Each structure stands twice: as C-alpha cells, then as structure tokens.
C-alpha cells in the first residue's frame with residue numbers, strides 16, 4: 075500500500091565532507107507525526123547496519139528505489155531540532171529550487187565546515203620587577219648567554235610578548251624560555267585569542283542612546299511589535315524614502331527581539347558594509363553584535379560563527395552569506411536595501427537571499443523585515459497585495475525635504491550646440507555649489523560596462539558583432555579603437571554614426587577618471603575626489619575616499635553606483651546623474667527596475683540635513699515612465715507601470731522564469747546538449763509552460779566558452795522545480811555533460 079509522505083531523505087551525520095547525497099529511509103507509522111524536515115533521527119547505515127544519526131531533509135511519497143528494500147528510521151533523536159538540521163533542510167530546498175548538487179547546497183549553508191583552529195597564544199610576562207629584569211639581563215650578558223639576554227631585553231622593550239613573536243623576533247627557543255621560567259624570571263600564560271573584526275573591537279566612545287523615533291517610525295515599530303508579542307511571524311516591507319530612518323526602525327525591532335532572548339541576522343549589501351554602518355550597530359548593541367564580510371580571513375569568520383553558535387552574540391551583520399549563521403533561536407532577519415543586486419548569488423546554487431531568508435525564517439519561527447527606498451518589483455507587489463505587511467515611511471527622519479528633481483533632455487543640449495558632458499543646467503548648479511561652499515556628487519551609472527560609444531544625435535549604441543554588448547573606447551591618445559570587454563574583439567573607431575550618419579559620435583560614460591579630468595577642466599577651482607572600484611579596492615578603501623569628502627576637503631565626488639549607497643553626507647546638496655540612460659540599454663526585463671532604483675538612491679544623497687537638495691538627471695529618454703516617476707516624486711506610479719508591463723509580457727513576478735545556460739568550449743556539443751534539454755522539457759508536456767530558445771546567450775562567447783541559453787516561463791513555479799529535477803537526474807545527458815556545463819538562473823519571484 076502506498077501512503078503519502080512515508081519516505082524520508084536523510085543526510086547522514088558522519089562527516090559532512092563525505093556526503094554528496096541524501097539517503098532514503100522509510101518512516102514507520104509510529105513516527106509519522108514526529109518527523110519533519112530538519113528532525114534528527116537514528117538510522118541503520120552501511121554494512122552491518124551500524125546505528126548512526128542523521129537529519130531528515132525532505133519527506134516525499136515516491137522513490138526511484140524499490141521501496142520494500144528501503145531501511146527504516148529507528149527513532150527520533152530527542153531534543154529540539156538543532157540548527158544544523160534547519161540549515162540542512164534549507165540546503166535541500168536550495169538544491170531543488172535553484173538547481174545544484176546536494177554537496178554544493180550544503181557547502182552554501184554550512185560555509186565554514188572544517189574547524190579553522192582558533193589562535194592559541196602563549197604570552198610571556200615578567201614575574202620580577204623591571205629593575206630586577208635589567209639586572210638579570212646584564213648578568214646574562216656578562217655570562218655570554220646571548221639568547222637569554224636578548225629575550226629579556228625584548229620583553230623589557232615590548233612589555234608583553236607572545237611566544238610566537240618571541241620566537242620570530244628574538245629567536246627565543248623553547249629551551250631558552252623554559253630556563254627563564256625555571257629561574258623565576260618569566261611566566262607563560264595561555265590565552266585563547268578571539269579574532270574580532272576591527273569594526274567591533276573598540277567602540278565604547280561611540281555608545282549612543284537611541285534617538286527619539288518620529289511618529290512614522292514609531293508606527294512601523296508598533297505594528298511589528300504587536301505581531302511579535304502576539305507570536306505572529308510575517309514578512310514586512312519597510313518602504314521608506316531615503317533618509318527616512320529605516321536603520322533606527324530596525325534597531326528598535328532588534329532590541330525587542332534580543333531582549334526576548336532571541337537572535338537576529340542583519341543583511342546588508344557587501345558594498346554598504348562600511349565602517350560607518352557597522353559602527354551604528356556596534357554603538358547600539360556593543361559586543362552583542364558582530365560582523366562578517368568578505369575581507370575577513372576564514373579564521374576570523376569561523377570565530378564569529380562559533381561565537382554565534384555559543385550564544386556569545388545576538389546579532390550578526392553581514393552580506394548574503396550571513397544568512398547561514400548557526401543561530402538556534404533566530405527571531406528576526408532584517409534585509410536592508412532588499413532590492414540590491416548583490417543578494418543574488420552568482421555561483422551555483424544561484425540563490426536569492428530574500429527567498430532563502432524567508433524560507434529560513436519560516437523554519438525557525440522568525441520574521442523577516444525587508445527595507446528599501448526602492449523595493450524590488452516582486453516585494454512591492456507582495457506588499458500591495460497583502461502577503462507582506464507594508465510599513466511605510468514617507469518623510470525624512472530629520473525633517474529634511476526630498477530633493478527637487480530636474481530632468482535635462484540631452485538631445486536639446488545638442489540642438490543648443492552644447493557638446494559637453496555637463497548640461498547647461500548641471501554646470502550652473504555646480505557653479506552655485508562651488509560659490510556657496512556646498513558639495514556635489516556626480517554619478518555615472520555604468521552597471522559593469524566600462525563605458526560605451528554612442529551617437530549623441532540619435533542615441534545609437536555601438537555593439538560588438540559577436541557578443542551583443544556595447545564596445546568600449548581604448549587608446550584615445552595613440553590610436554582610438556573599440557574593444558569588446560567580453561571577447562576581446564576590436565575594430566577602428568567609426569567617424570560617423572552607423573545608424574543616422576551624424577558626426578557626433580563619441581565615447582560616453584567615459585569612466586570616472588575622464589569625468590574627473592573634465593570637471594577639472596571646466597571647474598578649475600574645484601577640488602575633486604573619485605570613488606570607484608579602482609580607488610577603493612584596498613582595505614578601508616571606501617573610508618579613504620569618503621572621510622576627506624565628509625571633512626569637506628573636496629567639493630565634488632565623482633563615482634560609480636558605489637557613491638549612491640547609503641552614505642550620509644550632510645553637506646551634499648547637489649547630485650548629478652551624468653548619463654541616466656546607461657542601464658536602460660541592457661536587454662533584460664529588469665533594466666528599468668535597476669535604473670529606477672539607482673537614480674532614486676542617487677537623488678536620495680542630496681539634501682539629507684538642513685540644506686535643501688537638488689537632483690539633476692541627464693537623459694535621452696526624459697519621457698520614459700521610469701524618469702517621469704522620479705521627476706514627479708511618485709514611485710508608486712513607476713511600480714504600477716512596471717507591474718502592468720510585466721503582467722502583459724508574462725515576466726516575474728507574474729510568471730516564474732528560469733534561465734538554463736549551457737556552456738562549452740565546443741559549440742556543437744553545447745548546441746546539442748541545449749537541444750536535448752529542450753526535448754526533455756517538451757516531453758514533460760507541462761501545461762502553460764513557455765520555452766524560448768535554445769539560442770546563443772546575450773553573452774554568447776565568454777572566456778573561450780560558447781553559451782547557449784534557454785528561457786522557461788511558467789505560471790506554476792512547481793513546473794520549474796520539475797524541469798530542474800528532470801535535467802539534473804537525466805542520466806542520458808551524462809556523455810555530453812562531460813564536455814559541457816549547465817547552470818541555472820532562477821529569477822526571484
């Protein structure tokens with residue numbers, strides 16, 4: 075008799091390293107009600123049915139194996155579901171939803187598996203006074219005990235020494251140390267050194283009392299708290315304009331949750347993980363908060379994970395990977411700037427942190443607070459339709475007004491014979507700031523392309539014939555030519571526009587460096603700073619640029635999208651978007667969404683304190699709904715337009731979308747595999763599933779690999795799961811898989 079849900083997939087708890095798959099077991103009737111995903115169980119394993127423990131990661135009713143030959147779960151291990159169980163069942167979901175092996179999924183959720191030894195240091199101290207030590211040093215020197223004398227003098231100089239430093243700097247061998255210990259000169263103390271992130275280590279002087287919340291902030295906190303107190307968990311969207319004080323709202327919520335003995339994860343885009351942000355949390359929560367970021371060593375990260383596991387901290391602040399901190403009493407996940415692209419993993423499994431956060435919170439009985447001034451279209455819809463709770467902040471916390479927006483039509487500039495990258499209006503506004511001693515930020519929206527060449531008359535963009543990406547100008551002084559940054563294709567710089575014949579063809583989005591040069595040429599008195607990947611790549615790089623700007627040692631900050639994120643700079647009263655259109659040229663259904671978010675965030679940097687702000691947008695498409703909504707300061711109008719466009723065209727969030735990318739050095743094999751995949755999908759005969767492709771990917775040849783893409787759209791997300799599973803399990807594809815690689819990109823929904 076076939077019963078529903080009587081088979082469990084179990085991850086065995088031997089050494090996680092060795093596991094690449096889950097093993098199937100039968101759930102005996104007596105345990106049905108007690109077993110869910112994450113439950114620890116005892117099972118017979120291997121030859122001789124040795125009893126071991128494992129975690130149930132999935133319950134199902136079908137098996138590819140003969141069900142009568144499956145072994146049976148012995149019993150449920152007592153106690154709460156441990157955090158590893160929760161994370162492993164999260165891994166099982168990730169594998170299924172985003173497509174990967176179990177091993178890749180486990181690696182994602184248990185990122186730090188092998189113990190990175192915490193540093194055990196032994197410290198040397200004098201047990202005698204320094205005067206006495208001086209005498210001992212002289213005695214040793216008189217007896218030509220050079221090594222002993224050297225160590226005593228070293229210790230006199232450094233006061234304390236670790237054995238490691240004693241060895242490296244003063245060449246002290248173990249026998250030298252031992253003999254000084256015996257002679258009653260020094261002692262050795264053991265101490266476990268906690269590798270603490272520098273941001274957290276010392277901030278007592280920053281300790282700060284909470285601010286008094288505005289009415290809107292209080293209302294948001296109240297809504298959350300009354301649910302929390304009633305034991306309800308939800309996903310909230312804290313939709314608050316730039317400068318509305320979202321961080322203060324998070325902190326109030328966090329305080330309540332940790333006072334309750336529970337734990338919280340605060341996700342922040344990697345790029346916003348600056349000293350300033352971390353300090354705000356440290357100032358509130360002291361050493362109950364810690365931080366993770368990609369510049370930390372494996373050891374530092376391991377220590378912070380262990381501190382979290384041992385309940386030494388209540389809050390972890392970090393990028394998307396902080397989602398997998400082993401908290402066992404998780405109460406809240408905050409996701410700041412929830413629209414940010416860095417929440418999408420670009421490695422297999424290509425998970426989206428928002429979806430995983432909601433999934434993890436559900437397993438842990440926790441809530442999720444998503445915050446943004448420009449929510450993702452998906453989250454906006456969820457909130458509007460009531461599946462998320464909407465918390466809105468319409469005003470700035472400091473009482474400052476939102477910046478005044480000016481939209482400049484660049485085609486009109488050209489008609490007026492202005493060929494500069496500064497429109498007349500922007501130039502005039504910059505002059506005004508220079509005269510009044512206020513600051514300006516100039517933003518060049520490049521979204522990964524290092525610049526492009528376009529026609530100033532008609533807007534035509536020159537693209538690589540092989541890749542369908544825009545080309546970048548090189549060798550301006552010596553021999554101007556165009557290079558494709560993806561495949562290396564080059565061609566001479568054309569003299570006229572291939573589309574309309576106009577002579578005004580030029581490199582646009584010149585890169586921050588050249589913009590700085592142009593600022594210097596146009597505004598010779600201005601002091602200019604540049605902030606981009608090049609000027610910030612070293613540790614503390616962001617602060618090295620921002621600190622002098624904050625101290626008003628510069629008038630103009632030129633930068634990439636890096637400058638639009640989260641910084642609070644009270645003297646900035648003018649923000650200029652030099653080329654607002656750049657990200658609109660991407661042939662991706664999210665390009666308007668990205669442009670909208672970037673421009674709104676950029677404008678949000680202006681006039682955050684007492685001085686009113688202005689925002690100048692230079693564009694070739696002033697009439698687009700995205701620019702219009704910003705000009706009118708009516709973001710809801712943008713979302714409405716975007717949603718109706720997505721509904722009409724069948725894009726997420728209205729349909730699930732999966733990109734299957736087949737890549738190979740061998741084009742024929744990639745094509746063949748892609749065709750086979752298409753056939754397999756068709757054979758499933760799933761209703762209302764649209765397949766587009768196989769066709770060469772937008773980036774059809776990258777790093778010597780041909781790329782063929784298929785896009786699948788479906789109203790039912792389960793069909794997408796089914797397709798992933800079918801391809802993953804299709805053994806007939808294996809011969810081709812030896813020469814090809816398949817990756818999945820599932821759009822967040």
Ligand code: ADP
Nearest residue numbers: 285286287288316317318319320321322471472
């Ligand atoms: P957001 O993240 O929404 O852009 P922040 O939390 O960074 O906003 O707050 C913007 C500025 O307003 C910060 O300098 C913050 O200290 C200040 N602020 C926030 N809430 C209040 C408040 N209730 N009273 C006074 N200042 C506040």
Ligand code: ZN
Nearest residue numbers: 529532571574
């Ligand atoms: Zn043209």
Ligand code: ZN
Nearest residue numbers: 538541558561
């Ligand atoms: Zn190319």
